Amino acid sequence: MRATPRQAARATAHLVLAAAMAFGAYIYITVLLITATGALAVAGIWLVPETVLLTRRIAGAKRRLTGSWTGQDVPEAYQPITGTLRERLRVSVKDPGTLTDLRWLFAYFGYGWLTVLVLPLWPAALLVDGLWAGLLRRTPVVLPLITGLADLEARWSAALLRPSPKALLTGRVERLTATRADAVAAHGAELRRIERDLHDGTQAHLVALSMRIGLARRAYQGDPEAARKLLSDAQDQAEDALLELRHVVRGIHPPILTDRGLVGAARALAASSGLRVAVQAEGLDGGPRPPAAVEAAAYFVVAESLTNAAKYSGSGQAEVRLGRTRSGLGVRIRDEGRGGADESAGTGLLGMRRRVAALDGTMRVTSPVGGPTVVEVDLPCVW
Structure with a gap:
């Protein structure tokens, strides 16, 4: 498919942002060196989890940039860094996502620099390309190169930032654990609701029904008219109990x-x-x-x-x-x-x-x- 000026402009914007991130990555080397020095000196060990969190944000920004160009989200899988300093350190070091981010970051020091070097040459190349296409009626050469370079940069980034199968499995297990806890909590709340509805509604109606039938039985010999009235009330009470019971059943499975x-x-x-x-x-x-x-x-x-x-x-x-x-x-x-x-x-x-x-x-x-x-x-x- 031929590259259009619009595609080339979009590719240029992507590569400009990629070059800016590459320049920022070089500055970030200072942060990594300070963290490594502090960890070796023990006194700055607390910097490790904070640096890992910052690295996650940088990698997340790169995932979003790559996804916006390719049209496909780049997944991420991290273990939450919470708790005491010891727990935060353990997760920061053992989380497979940390290795994935660092692998991408160090690789980006290399291929990200290419975009920084190539960008200044583009205005002249585009001018020559315009003359080539406009005056000589030839197929543009630079536009496909720009789009191809953006594709290549995005493919490398997506491949390096994609979580490992182990990280995806770990994240999946954590989500299922949280889902199971929510399901247990929801099930417990539903059981309590059913118990409350049965106790406060259906059971109360059935108790009243039993009392009215008992009173009607006693009044049957001496006052048949009062017995008929009690039996009529008992029938109404039975219908109310049925309505309550249907309401409870509807809440379980309509x-x-x-x-x-x-x-x-x-x-x-x-x-x-x-x-x-x-x-x-x-x-x-x-x-x-x-x-x-x-x-x-x-x-x-x-x-x-x-x-x-x-x-x-x-x-x-x-x-x-x-x-x-x-x-x-x-x-x-x-x-x-x-x-x-x-x-x-x-x-x-x-x-x-x-x-x-x-x-x-x-x-x-x-x-x-x-x-x-x-x-x-x-x-x-x-x-």
Whole structure:
């Protein structure tokens, strides 16, 4: 593919930033030398974790720069540096990400310098290239070279900054450990909610029902009219107990999911939300259904999001989108309200995130002040 002036300009901007980072990397050598000297002298051992954290930020900036050029994110995998000085030192030294960053940094001292040397020659080369293409009607030569150099620099950086399999595995284990802890916490909270609902609701109705039946039995011989009234009250109490029991069961696994599927259940939620909700489904009509746990999590996300929108958004309309993704099931809820949703202000968003994380899913909440609020969830599953 022929390089265009626009591509060349973008490549030039990328290489200018790469050259600036290379120049900064040379300055950073001073920091590394001070840290090494302090570590050897023991008195400055505390500099090691701070330098590792600073190196992570520099490598992160390079990952973002490389990703913006290639269009593909460069992953990172780090162990958190927290705790006492001894713990911070241990993680800083043993974390595979530290070796990856240092390997890239020292390599960048070499190939990053090439961009610094080449950049001053480009204005003259572009002028010659313009004359070559404009006057002699020949194919430009410099533009493809600029784009190719940017590609080469980005490929080297991506290869050097990509975490090792060991680091990726370590990060994966840590995420699964945190997810498991969240799942256990969510499960415990759900059990406590069910116990509270059964104790305060269904059990109270059943106790009252038993008392009314007992009173009706005693009054049956002497005052049949009073017995009939007590039995009528007992029937009402039994219906209330059934309603409470259905509410508890609905919280465990909504029966409507079994009866109508996720799309039908989402439309039922939309109809009862008090909002004007447009429900769109892509690739979910017919064919295999997602696993029950995935459907239940998606249902909970939709229900909680619409409840939050009705309570706090100040908007009368919302949108729900459900669809297949490459990895599983995607859920997106948007309201046109005032925004400013804060996960730390309540348990709703946190409960949603925990349910999603328990299935190894991802959740993103975008809610700038002034709106809109968008909740996006991706639940991995096999169809």
